[in-house]
Amino acid sequence: MVDAGPPGYLIHDDADLVGVAVRDLEPGTVEGGYLRKPDSVTIELGHPVPLGHKLALADIAEGSDVIEYGQRVATATTDIRKGDYVHVHNVRSARWHNSVA
Incomplete structure (x- = not known):
């Protein structure tokens, strides 16, 4: 059963593939929400x-x-x-991606 309390993570934009944990999250079913709509x-x-780290919303x-952030x-x-x-074990920052030869 899904916890009816505050969301466990937030999604900044409809196009986002990741959400951001607003508390420490454990494996299992977690409900999140969008910043700008009630879904x-x-x-x-x-x-x-x-807390503060990302989770994948899709493959x-x-x-x-x-x-x-879109x-x-x-x-x-x-x-x-x-x-x-x-996190760093499965992504490389876009900020530095093109600056390394």
Whole structure:
């Protein structure tokens, strides 16, 4: 059963592929919400996600853009499954991606 309390994560933009944990999250069913609309989204987490860190809202293929705030923020360095913890172990920051030869 989904917790009816405050959302566990927030989604900044409709195009986002990741949400941001607003508290430490444990594996299992977690409900989140959008910043600008009342819709809620339920995800089955496969891993713990610490406060302030990202979780995948959809499958993201290796080499694909990771979208947050409606913008490309990273590139997936491995396949990421919906509900996975998204961090430095499976993405490379878009900020530094083109600056390294």
